[in-house]
Amino acid sequence: MKLNKLGLTLSLFIFPIISSAMTLEEFLQQVKTKHRTAQSLEASKDAAELRKDVGDTELSPMLSLTSAYLDDQKTSASVPTYIITRNKTSSYSLGLSKQFSTGTKASVSATANQINMNAISSGVPTQQAIGTSGLGISLSQSLWKNFFGSATRIRQELDEQTSKLEKTGYDLQLKQLLISAEAAFWDYVYIQEEHEQRLASLERAKKIESWIRARVGNGIGDQGDLLGAQSLVASRKLELLMTQDEHTSLKKKIIDYLEITDSEKIPQFDSKLTSRRDLTKMVDRFSEQGKIVRLDSYLSILEAKAKTLGSKQAADAMRPDLQLSGSYSTNQYNSNFNTAVSNIANADTPTAQIALTFSWM
Numbered sequence: 001m002k003l004n005k006l007g008l009t010l011s012l013f014i015f016p017i018i019s020s021a022m023t024l025e026e027f028l029q030q031v032k033t034k035h036r037t038a039q040s041l042e043a044s045k046d047a048a049e050l051r052k053d054v055g056d057t058e059l060s061p062m063l064s065l066t067s068a069y070l071d072d073q074k075t076s077a078s079v080p081t082y083i084i085t086r087n088k089t090s091s092y093s094l095g096l097s098k099q100f101s102t103g104t105k106a107s108v109s110a111t112a113n114q115i116n117m118n119a120i121s122s123g124v125p126t127q128q129a130i131g132t133s134g135l136g137i138s139l140s141q142s143l144w145k146n147f148f149g150s151a152t153r154i155r156q157e158l159d160e161q162t163s164k165l166e167k168t169g170y171d172l173q174l175k176q177l178l179i180s181a182e183a184a185f186w187d188y189v190y191i192q193e194e195h196e197q198r199l200a201s202l203e204r205a206k207k208i209e210s211w212i213r214a215r216v217g218n219g220i221g222d223q224g225d226l227l228g229a230q231s232l233v234a235s236r237k238l239e240l241l242m243t244q245d246e247h248t249s250l251k252k253k254i255i256d257y258l259e260i261t262d263s264e265k266i267p268q269f270d271s272k273l274t275s276r277r278d279l280t281k282m283v284d285r286f287s288e289q290g291k292i293v294r295l296d297s298y299l300s301i302l303e304a305k306a307k308t309l310g311s312k313q314a315a316d317a318m319r320p321d322l323q324l325s326g327s328y329s330t331n332q333y334n335s336n337f338n339t340a341v342s343n344i345a346n347a348d349t350p351t352a353q354i355a356l357t358f359s360w361m
Contacts, residue, residue: 021270024185027258031181034259038177041170048170052163055155059099066093078119086118101153103146109136109329110344114337131337133344136329145321154316158309165302172295184253189269191247198243202236209233320360327353 022030032038072087090113097107115130145151209229215221254266293301331349334340 022267023270024182027185027269028178028181031178031257032174035177035257036259038174041174045167045170048163048166052159055159059101061096061098064095066091081122083120084117085120088116090114102149103142103152105140107138112341112344129335129337131334131340133332133340134330135344136327138325138327140323140325143322143324145316145319151316154309154313158306158313161302161306161309165299165306168295168299168302172299175295181257184250184257185269186273188250188254189271190273191243191250193273195243195247198236198240202233202240205229205233205236318361320358323357325355325357
């Protein structure tokens with residue numbers, strides 16, 4: 001009777017009341033969504049995707065707005081008979097620039113200046129106010145180093161390969177986590193079945209002991225056989241206790257993988273050791289030719305591509321450059337600042353420039 005109570009107590013201790021059955025796929029999915037390491041790897045993959053887009057920030061439009069005030073009391077001579085004793089200038093500018101993936105750089109700007117000068121003209125003190133304004137546009141295009149965006153395309157391809165390399169590395173770490181989680185899953189299923197066998201073995205050993213004890217009591221059995229039967233029962237108890245210890249350790253692993261508290265009930269696993277899994281369902285990474293490849297091999301391929309692009313980028317950065325640029329701007333001067341600003345688009349006195357610049361490191 002005591003042995004029966006022991007077996008029942010161990011059974012209830014090892015296998016708490018279960019809430020619902022969980023398949024292997026559901027278990028792995030819960031590990032992916034709840035395990036902190038898996039969540040960290042997913043966040044790292046998102047960060048790698050965002051880092052890929054950081055390089056394109058150089059292609060974003062840039063808006064600039066400047067307001068400045070100058071009070072210059074330094075004496076300067078414009079001509080021998082005209083000496084400027086003080087210059088007060090208020091400057092305003094608005095600019096918008098954009099670099100395109102073709103390597104073209106474009107910018108537009110608007111400027112206005114209000115100038116008040118104190119001067120001495122032929123010995124006579126005088127004051128003069130000037131208002132200036134202008135609209136400008138400039139374009140530049142690389143004809144060699146970044147020929148119509150060649151360097152930009154290399155940089156984008158490198159960022160893409162680097163991002164893919166990082167994300168694949170995180171995928172590999174996640175798969176390694178899931179592999180260890182699946183191993184714990186099957187170990188837990190195995191220990192459950194082993195526990196049932198240990199209980200059954202203990203029950204058979206107790207029946208044998210009872211049968212031999214009865215024979216010894218009737219005088220037809222040997223005391224040595226009874227001692228052997230008792231030893232067998234003790235051995236089966238020890239094996240059951242060892243199974244209990246191993247189960248406790250595996251239970252802790254399952255709790256860690258599912259990110260549940262010790263007080264929460266572990267779900268029953270709806271799987272058998274005799275079940276088989278389709279190998280193709282365990283693989284989700286293919287090469288460009290449609291062949292199944294190892295993730296570490298795929299990582300080596302991506303790393304080789306990234307290094308090739310990196311060498312191209314380094315070689316392109318050392319090339320000479322030939323840049324074609326041009327600019328056009330309006331110019332307005334008036335003693336009245338407001339009048340100069342209102343006529344900012346007047347193209348009576350423009351400034352135009354075109355240049356070809358060669359640079360060699």
